[in-house]
Amino acid sequence: MSSAFLLRFKQPSVLPGFGITLGYTLLYLGLIVLLPLGALVAKASSIGLTGILFAAADPRVSAALWTSFGVSLIAAGVASLFGLLVAWVLTRYDFPGRKIVDAMVDLPFALPTAVAGIALAALYAPNGWVGAFLEPLGIRVAYTPLGIFVALVFIGLPFAVRTVQPLIAEIERELEEASATLGASRWRTVRSVLLPPLLPGLLTGFALAFARAVGEYGSVIFIAGNLPYVSEIAPLLIVIKLSEYDYTGATVIATIMLAISFATLLLINLIQAWSRRRFGYV
Amino acid sequence: MSDLSATLPLSPPSQLSVVTEKRLIRQLAITVALAFLLLFLVLPLIVVFVEAFKRGLAGYFAAFQEEDALSAIGLTLTVAAIAVPLNLVFGLTASWAIAKFEFKGKSLLITLIDLPFSVSPVVSGLIYLLLFGAQGLWGKWLMAQGIQIAFALPGIVLATIFVTFPFVARQLIPLMQEQGTAEEEAALTLGASGWRTFFTVTLPNIKWGLLYGVLLCNARAMGEFGAVSVVSGHIRGLTNTIPLHVEILYNEYNFVAAFAVASLLACLALITLALKSFLEWRHGADLAGGTVN
Amino acid sequence: MAQSIEKSQAVDIRVAGVTKEFGDLAALHDVHLDVRPGELLALLGPSGSGKTTLLRTIAGLVQADRGQVLFGGLDATHLPVQKRQVGFVFQHYALFKHMSVADNIAYGLQVRERAKRPSRAEIRRRTSELLDLVQLSGYENRFPAQLSGGQRQRVALARALAVEPRVLLLDEPFGALDAKVRKDLRAWLRDIHERTGKTTVFVTHDQDEALELADRVAVLNLGRLEQVGTPDEVQDQPATPFVMTFLGQATRFAADIRDGKVLVNERGVRADARDLAAGKASLYCRPWHLRPTPAGQGNFQGIVSGTRRLGSIRRIEVSGDDGTRLEVEIPLEANLQPGEQIGLEILDGVVFPDHWTPR
Numbered sequence: 001m002s003s004a005f006l007l008r009f010k011q012p013s014v015l016p017g018f019g020i021t022l023g024y025t026l027l028y029l030g031l032i033v034l035l036p037l038g039a040l041v042a043k044a045s046s047i048g049l050t051g052i053l054f055a056a057a058d059p060r061v062s063a064a065l066w067t068s069f070g071v072s073l074i075a076a077g078v079a080s081l082f083g084l085l086v087a088w089v090l091t092r093y094d095f096p097g098r099k100i101v102d103a104m105v106d107l108p109f110a111l112p113t114a115v116a117g118i119a120l121a122a123l124y125a126p127n128g129w130v131g132a133f134l135e136p137l138g139i140r141v142a143y144t145p146l147g148i149f150v151a152l153v154f155i156g157l158p159f160a161v162r163t164v165q166p167l168i169a170e171i172e173r174e175l176e177e178a179s180a181t182l183g184a185s186r187w188r189t190v191r192s193v194l195l196p197p198l199l200p201g202l203l204t205g206f207a208l209a210f211a212r213a214v215g216e217y218g219s220v221i222f223i224a225g226n227l228p229y230v231s232e233i234a235p236l237l238i239v240i241k242l243s244e245y246d247y248t249g250a251t252v253i254a255t256i257m258l259a260i261s262f263a264t265l266l267l268i269n270l271i272q273a274w275s276r277r278r279f280g281y282v
Numbered sequence: 283m284s285d286l287s288a289t290l291p292l293s294p295p296s297q298l299s300v301v302t303e304k305r306l307i308r309q310l311a312i313t314v315a316l317a318f319l320l321l322f323l324v325l326p327l328i329v330v331f332v333e334a335f336k337r338g339l340a341g342y343f344a345a346f347q348e349e350d351a352l353s354a355i356g357l358t359l360t361v362a363a364i365a366v367p368l369n370l371v372f373g374l375t376a377s378w379a380i381a382k383f384e385f386k387g388k389s390l391l392i393t394l395i396d397l398p399f400s401v402s403p404v405v406s407g408l409i410y411l412l413l414f415g416a417q418g419l420w421g422k423w424l425m426a427q428g429i430q431i432a433f434a435l436p437g438i439v440l441a442t443i444f445v446t447f448p449f450v451a452r453q454l455i456p457l458m459q460e461q462g463t464a465e466e467e468a469a470l471t472l473g474a475s476g477w478r479t480f481f482t483v484t485l486p487n488i489k490w491g492l493l494y495g496v497l498l499c500n501a502r503a504m505g506e507f508g509a510v511s512v513v514s515g516h517i518r519g520l521t522n523t524i525p526l527h528v529e530i531l532y533n534e535y536n537f538v539a540a541f542a543v544a545s546l547l548a549c550l551a552l553i554t555l556a557l558k559s560f561l562e563w564r565h566g567a568d569l570a571g572g573t574v575n
Numbered sequence: 576m577a578q579s580i581e582k583s584q585a586v587d588i589r590v591a592g593v594t595k596e597f598g599d600l601a602a603l604h605d606v607h608l609d610v611r612p613g614e615l616l617a618l619l620g621p622s623g624s625g626k627t628t629l630l631r632t633i634a635g636l637v638q639a640d641r642g643q644v645l646f647g648g649l650d651a652t653h654l655p656v657q658k659r660q661v662g663f664v665f666q667h668y669a670l671f672k673h674m675s676v677a678d679n680i681a682y683g684l685q686v687r688e689r690a691k692r693p694s695r696a697e698i699r700r701r702t703s704e705l706l707d708l709v710q711l712s713g714y715e716n717r718f719p720a721q722l723s724g725g726q727r728q729r730v731a732l733a734r735a736l737a738v739e740p741r742v743l744l745l746d747e748p749f750g751a752l753d754a755k756v757r758k759d760l761r762a763w764l765r766d767i768h769e770r771t772g773k774t775t776v777f778v779t780h781d782q783d784e785a786l787e788l789a790d791r792v793a794v795l796n797l798g799r800l801e802q803v804g805t806p807d808e809v810q811d812q813p814a815t816p817f818v819m820t821f822l823g824q825a826t827r828f829a830a831d832i833r834d835g836k837v838l839v840n841e842r843g844v845r846a847d848a849r850d851l852a853a854g855k856a857s858l859y860c861r862p863w864h865l866r867p868t869p870a871g872q873g874n875f876q877g878i879v880s881g882t883r884r885l886g887s888i889r890r891i892e893v894s895g896d897d898g899t900r901l902e903v904e905i906p907l908e909a910n911l912q913p914g915e916q917i918g919l920e921i922l923d924g925v926v927f928p929d930h931w932t933p934r
Contacts, residue, residue: 008386009385009386010383010384010385010386011383011384011385013382013383013384013463014467014470015382015383015463015466015467015470015476015479016470016476017378017379017476017480018379018382018383018385020375021375021376021378021379022379022383022385024372024375025372025375025376025379025380025391026391028372028375028376029376029391029394029395032440032443032444032447033394033395033397033398033444033447034394035413036409036410036412036413036444037397037401037409039409039412039413039418039419040405040408040409040412042419043412082315082318085311085314085315085318086315086318086319088311088315089311089312089315089316090315092302093308093311093312095312095316099559101316101319102559103555103556103558103559104319104323104324104555105319105323106555106558107323107327107551107555108323109498110498110501110505110550110551110552110554110555110558111326111327111505111547111548111551112504112505112506112507112524112525112544112547112551113403113505113507113508113525114505114507114525114526114528114529114544114547115330115505115525115528115544115547115548115551116326118330118528118532118540118541118544119326119327119329119330119541119544120326122329122333122537122541123325123326123329128329129325129329130321130325150322153322154322154323154326157322157323186302186303186304190303211400214402215401215402215403215404215405216402216403217402217403217404217507217508217511218403218507218508218511218525222529222532235402235403235404235405235508236404238404238405238408238512239404239511239512242408242411242512245416245417247411247412247415247417247418250408251408251412254402254404254405254408254409257402257405258401258402258405261400261401261402262400264400265400
């Protein structure tokens with residue numbers, strides 16, 4: 001690397017170790033992340049767009065994709081809504097055990113998905129603690145799409161809470177006081193002054209929860225029942241295809257899922273950029 | 283007044299205001315939020331332990347007498363012992379390069395490091411099969427050489443490294459960026475070597491953030507299910523990690539044993555959460571810049 | 576100028592015996608204050624003096640433990656903040672970041688219940704009038720993030736005025752601005768006040784700001800009202816030692832009062848003894864109340880320890896024989912060198928009896 005090139009590429013610094021640390025970073029990133037993902041891209045392009053669309057048109061595949069994306073959307077929405085409520089309550093109100101509850105919100109991050117999966121299945125099974133209450137009402141959670149929904153809300157909740165929580169904490173007290181002195185009712189203040197600045201964060205949390213939910217596997221498969229065309233999710237279908245050594249079929253589903261989750265991430269970045277440009281905050 | 287003073291810990295007490303929700307609304311909101319969390323977070327956690335001890339202590343410990351359970355625990359510890367240090371070293375080098383220097387393409391690099399977070403666990407396993415599996419890119423060649431990666435320890439380790447790849451780096455980059463380079467430059471002008479500067483100046487500044495990242499990385503490494511499930515081949519006693527063993531036991535309707543083994547992972551999660559809360563409480567400022575993962 | 580911004584009937588504010596405690600801390604102690612209709616009054620005091628709490632109590636943002644707040648004879652003590660019709664300008668402006676400048680200003684009108692809400696056209700007309708008043712026409716569609724500090728301050732004022740408040744309350748209106756902008760905005764605020772004629776109360780810790788801007792100044796300390804008066808009154812006839820020291824540099828001398836005369840070091844001073852009873856007292860002097868004399872003469876003996884030129888005068892520092900240090904202002908031509916032994920004659924000052932208790 002000539003020094004002239006290095007100058008243009010990197011600003012001068014007296015600190016040592018740039019070459020070696022960046023080199024190792026790129027090497028490790030390349031081997032662990034980019035090379036395997038490249039294999040997926042290579043495989044997908046060997047199948048071709050028409051091949052992918054054709055495979056996706058398979059009724060079982062498209063049913064699984066619809067189930068995954070549909071339930072994920074609803075679950076991310078519900079998680080965002082309750083996430084907002086939980087974040088609000090945790091930041092603005094005091095009650096005994098608030099700190100513990102706050103720590104518990106991260107449980108879905110920390111609890112292995114398989115453990116969450118069997119626990120939710122046991123809880124919402126017709127003879128489970130919660131399922132037993134719902135059964136007489138004619139509501140069946142376990143082994144139905146509703147079970148997928150429950151698992152995905154569980155998985156998505158911390159994303160929703162943790163993205164809006166710092167925003168709620170940052171709300172200046174003066175803002176709501178200003179609104180009150182201008183004659184606004186409390187509900188009006190909440191609606192017009194306090195909630196709108198949370199919207200970008202809420203959308204980000206929703207998108208993160210959605211992206212995570214679409215790919216979720218461990219916590220879903222135990223409670224979903226995995227009935228083809230009904231409660232079979234796309235990641236499970238990948239596993240099934242792989243166990244049948246159908247790498248092509250698995251790659252097709254994976255490619256579609258990846259495309260959509262990257263599109264979601266792009267959307268998040270666009271939302272944040274727009275918000276920063278317009279309002280000066282994220 | 284007492285319940286008012288408790289709201290909004292951020293505002294100084296002297297700025298107490300009469301502006302807040304009505305008491306009834308506050309209590310309603312708290313009740314709904316707590317009921318929701320009880321239903322979705324607390325009960326699942328409790329049910330693990332209740333089911334695990336359904337047949338008493340003896341039934342609980344019987345689950346760990348089995349050969350397969352012990353080998354699953356051994357394999358999980360081995361995988362974590364390889365994957366976590368590797369990602370730790372990567373996290374340190376990546377954050378040093380990214381946080382302490384200005385260069386082109388930095389934000390692209392950060393995006394790429396975050397990539398594994400947005401990949402489904404199952405897809406994370408799949409991509410390694412596409413490389414090393416029997417029908418994968420290098421599968422035939424590897425088979426000819428007698429090297430087993432897929433459905434063996436190396437594959438499990440690789441998939442685990444992939445899914446836990448960003449944890450340490452992600453924790454350290456914002457933290458190190460915030461601390462800037464002034465202290466390191468000062469140390470260098472005082473004649474310290476690069477290594478010495480790193481160990482005596484940089485590392486003490488980031489140690490809590492580092493520990494935090496390692497903690498999260500380890501919890502995920504030991505608990506990863508989807509990716510490992512795909513690359514392991516579920517070979518009993520050989521390529522079963524703890525989460526996979528839980529799945530097998532559960533599918534065999536051996537619920538007590540399944541929940542007993544699962545309770546190990548639940549305890550790991552609780553310890554992780556407790557340590558995390560403790561770190562945030564004691565060293566909150568030193569973890570600053572840490573974001574949701 | 577259109578109807579809405581023209582001088583409206585100004586009302587007086589009466590604060591009667593307001594007490595407010597936060598925990599054990601008395602933030603306000605039995606404060607009585609009358610603000611006259613149309614007056615521009617400054618609440619002046621150091622931090623922790625309770626000035627902001629008093630302003631917030633008037634606004635209804637803080638509920639007093641005891642006492643009353645009245646607007647034009649109307650008891651507003653138990654009126655919630657939403658119904659008090661006060662215009663409040665916050666220290667950090669508290670503009671709604673997600674709303675444009677026009678939406679910020681119109682907010683107070685938009686949130687009214689339908690029956691009392693002006694028509695959309697009327698709201699637009701009022702908004703543009705107010706933008707005109709605060710010299711921000713053309714900024715309607717900007718967002719607060721795109722404005723400078725001074726511009727945000729002016730939007731905040733326009734927003735407060737939009738609801739036609741009974742009174743205007745400003746918390747440290749220039750606190751967050753740099754020195755240059757502060758100066759400009761002072762004159763401008765005075766001008767707005769004259770044009771709207773609203774009874775206005777503003778909080779400040781800066782005595783120059785209070786003295787320059789206000790019709791009257793209310794000085795607070797430790798939750799108590801020390802004095803209310805015109806800038807001249809509080810400067811020339813400070814009611815308490817605190818007011819004397821807070822409004823400018825003051826030097827304290829131990830004094831005796833005997834036969835209606837003030838004595839420092841047994842030499843008479845021309846200060847007004849104010850019918851104080853004989854006994855120990857304190858005499859507070861401004862730097863210009865002291866005049867250097869040859870050593871051995873005057874009320875006070877010391878050595879010149881430093882001199883500084885301040886524009887058209889010179890300020891010298893004198894270390895007294897008793898260990899005190901004080902500053903004296905002398906004409907430029909008086910040539911005193913450090914190390915010189917001099918005396919000081921006290922020309923004037925304000926005397927307070929010792930063991931003085933607040934009224």
